Amino acid sequence: MICITVAPTSRTLAKVDILNACRYADVVELALDHLIKEPDVKDLITGFDKPIIVSCRRKQDGGQFEGSEQERMGLLRQAIVAGPAYIELDLDIAPKIPRFGKTQRVISFTRMDQPESDIDSIFDEAANAHADVVKFTWPTPTLDDAWPLLVAVSQKRRLPIVGMGLGRADLTFSLLGEKYGSPWIYAALERGLEAFPGQATVFELDETYACREIDKSTVFIAIAGFGEAQTITTRILNAAFKQIGVNVRCLPIELGDVKMLKKMLDVLKIKAILVSEGNGQRLMPLAEHIDKHDAQSEYIDLLLRRDDGWHGYNTLWRSGLRALETAVSGDAKRGLDRQNVLVLGNGGMAQSMVYGVTQRKGLVSICGPKDKESQKIAATNECRFIPFAQLYDTLADVVVIADRHVVCGQNQGNVNPSLFRPNHTVLDVSDPPKEHALFTEARERGCKTVEPQSVYVDQLNAQFKAITGRDLPPEAFVKGLAE
Structure with a gap:
């Protein structure tokens, strides 16, 4: 499921924002910390057919609440009484705010400075604070930084986990969250309304990454990078995989420490990784088998997992x-x-x-x-x-x-x-x-x-054939290049 966060500044327009989000989201988060005047939460959340999460974040956690901590906790208590589907509470204040009615508790841990490694103890603390869902938020500029979140969501635990990675690699976590059963993933309604720079929009998740088609049996092909060329490749390949009827989708990743990458790819059961200029030489050590000509070129743009290990290819x-x-x-x-x-x-x-x-x-x-x-x-x-x-x-x-x-x-x-x-x-x-x-x-x-487009078409067809054994359908190119 996709959760869209709305952060209105006006009480008058807040219901309009929620209504717009409800058209595309499965869950809507209403962030109260941006409102200029104190709201009537019951009025704001009444009349919608989608579950509402109410939150109110401090500035230290990336929010905009200007009042005292006592005022913020009072607003959260009022919100619980209003009866939303979920209330988001920070881990440190959750024990001070008791459960009320049918509202479920999302206990949130946030770090704005760096990733957190001690997930297990934080998870246990959140569970002891009567969490129904545990949420983690921290910066994820690379796959290395997102890795603890990915491990947390991929393991079976007694409570579900959701996560928000601050950075473009949040997209990696979101798509894997869909595979491993996170209750929801986060998205912006449109450009300009992101909760953090680089956050994916709901349209991007649906149209480029086919996010709602991902399930526990989906196999991922990793695409290194988040640039325009990588996005075009993702659109084309996802359209092609869908057309030939295989449950394979593209997973964008931002490379970090290459020494750790092979372990990560194995744990996540990634079948292949496509790389572009800048990463082709870095990934050479990961290839256990490589054609002598490709080895002498000192560059690869496709790593493919086969029964006997990782094979490297230079298709470009x-x-x-x-x-x-x-x-x-x-x-x-x-x-x-x-x-x-x-x-x-x-x-x-x-x-x-x-x-x-x-x-x-x-x-x-x-x-x-x-x-x-x-x-x-x-x-x-x-x-x-x-x-x-x-x-x-x-x-x-x-x-x-x-x-x-x-x-x-x-x-x-x-x-x-x-x-x-x-x-x-x-x-x-x-x-x-x-x-x-x-x-x-x-x-x-x-x-x-x-033309680079003609080179690209030939290269991508070669990569697709290496992965699937089939030619890339021409209609997939039309779809990917037209959007």
Whole structure:
């Protein structure tokens, strides 16, 4: 179930806010701490067909209540008498406020500074305070920080647990909460009404993550990152999984300590993880089996669990090369023989493309803002290193944009688009399907361009086939790219 929090400042508009939330939520939380004047709680919560949770949070817990603690506790007591389905009480005040009527007690523990590790003792304390539901809230910038919450909700306990992670990784917890049976997960009604920066909206949970379709038998495919490209991938894959009739869905994660990641993936029974530029090199140590060419590229973008362990694959360099060779020669089998190819950027994707082009007999040069990294890539692949200061003196037939962190501009350390000439063929693999600003400039300057969307379609189809053994339905691309 999805719980939408409303935090009105006006008593007059509060019922309108609750009504709007009731249209999309299974449960509605009414936060009293934002109200300017003391409310009549009974009047506010009467007349709705969805369960109401009433809360009133202190500033130290992320709320906005301006009065004294005694005034806040008085307001909570009044709220209980009004008879909502649930009342949220902080762990430290719960023993001072007795149970009343049929209202169930959500006993809440909040830390705004860091994750909490001693969940068991807090859970026991909440149970002793007559909790019906136990709630945990703390910052979750990465999967590591969300991990104690994920462990708590995935284990069978005598009382149900709900959680709110402060950060984008809260989305990870929410989707896993649906799988493991949390009574509800939290969402914003719309952008601008989030309880914390980055909180998912109810429409995002429904339309992108198919949250209400997740159950205890759902298998997750992890998507590393929360960027625009990762969101598009999630929409396409979720549509494809649904179309072919498998109970598999995407789980976004923000990577933390890679040393702990394999254990987390095993505990959560994650079947695969898709990664993009920036993480491909970091995850190499997790691959127990890897093709020799992918290993030599020093980059992977797909980790797939098989019976004998985790297999690593580099699908992007193959998709990029196929598209580039077709554009250059009209035939992906002819290679890049005698083509001067400039790979622009640093990092894993640049290393990967240098390796791939070298294997296809291209005459490769590598240049990026970080000369030492470029030199290392050049030495590893026995290709030409171009100091960044000499970029504009370099002759090339093909330019490969392979680093999303490269900045298009005229300042020091930027790449000036005057680099491009009409005779260039330009490939963008920096962050498919998104288009780099340099690629846009190349197109406008008359270069022959290899669209990142075409590379992306080929890559994602290869990944989907590796995961499912089936081609990705074209209709899924239409759905994912259209939204």
